[in-house]
Amino acid sequence: MPPLPHSKAWYAHLATELGGYHHPWRRVLDGPDPEQTFDLLLEQVLRPDARVLEAGCGHGPDAVRFGQTVQQWIAYDQVPELLEMARRNAPHAVFEEWNGKDALPAALQDPFDVIVSRRGPTSIILRLPELAAPDAQFVYVGPRLTVPQVAERLTAVQWRIVAEWRISVQAYAPTWEDWRVRGAWMDEPVSRADWEAGVTPQGMPYREERYVVLARATSSATTLPELS
Structure with a gap:
């Protein structure tokens, strides 16, 4: 029996079968990839002197793309197979095995200027007070137009959403197998x-x-980046 979607064993299966944390279905888009909004936001938020923490880094694509543009890029994931790939892909970054819930690893105990989660765990939000430097920013992208626990958890730790974007693009799953696999990934029922x-x-x-979010601690001043 294949592992349950989004279980630790399932993510390990993605690493070995797909070569990383990738959506395992093909898709055809009628417009730009909606995740590009997050990419543009991240490019605006990151600074050369920033210490960045990435939650749920997978096989390390953001560490590869952005890690050498900042002072330090530290990332964590709970799946050893993905972390092994990430360390090979981005040797300039630091990768830790962590589930986001237990005691902080030593490498994560100094404050971070930017905390990033690309379709990663929202549990990191509850740890923001321990992780964030003064005036730190939290940047998140989720796979649906609404991810209720993001706002709920930001409120719980007294952080506020200073900007948010909801992007929707017409897409197609070209085959039944692609549609079936997407349904399992998104936890949506499908039938033939x-x-x-x-x-x-x-x-x-x-x-x-x-769903793209930029958030800061309630006491932080607000200067919105211009997405271009």
Whole structure:
């Protein structure tokens, strides 16, 4: 029996079968990838003197892309197979095995200027008071237009959302297998009957969605970046 979606064993399976933390279905988009909004925001927020913590780093693509543009990039994940890949992909960064809930590893105990979560665990929000330097920023992107626990947890730690974006792009899953795999990933029920009733020449239509958030501690001053 295959491991349950989003279990630790399932993420390890992604590492060995797909070569990293990738969406395991093909998709066709009618517009720009909605996650580009997060990329643009991150480019604006990061500074050369910043210490950055990444939650749920997977195989390290953000450490590869952004890690050498800042003073230090430290990341964590709970899946050893993904961390092994991340260390090979981004030797300039520091990677720790952590579940976001236990005691902080030593490498995570100095304050960070930016805390990043790309479709990663929202549990990191509850640890922001321990992790954040004064005027630190939290940057998050989630896989749906609304991720309720983000706002709830930011309120619980007295951080506030200073900017948010909701982006939706028409997308298609080109085959039944792609649609089935997406359903398992998103924890959405799918059936062959629904597929046959709704499929188009391009595949099964759906909306590729992202929810992007920039947050700061309640006492922090606010200067919004311009996305360009």
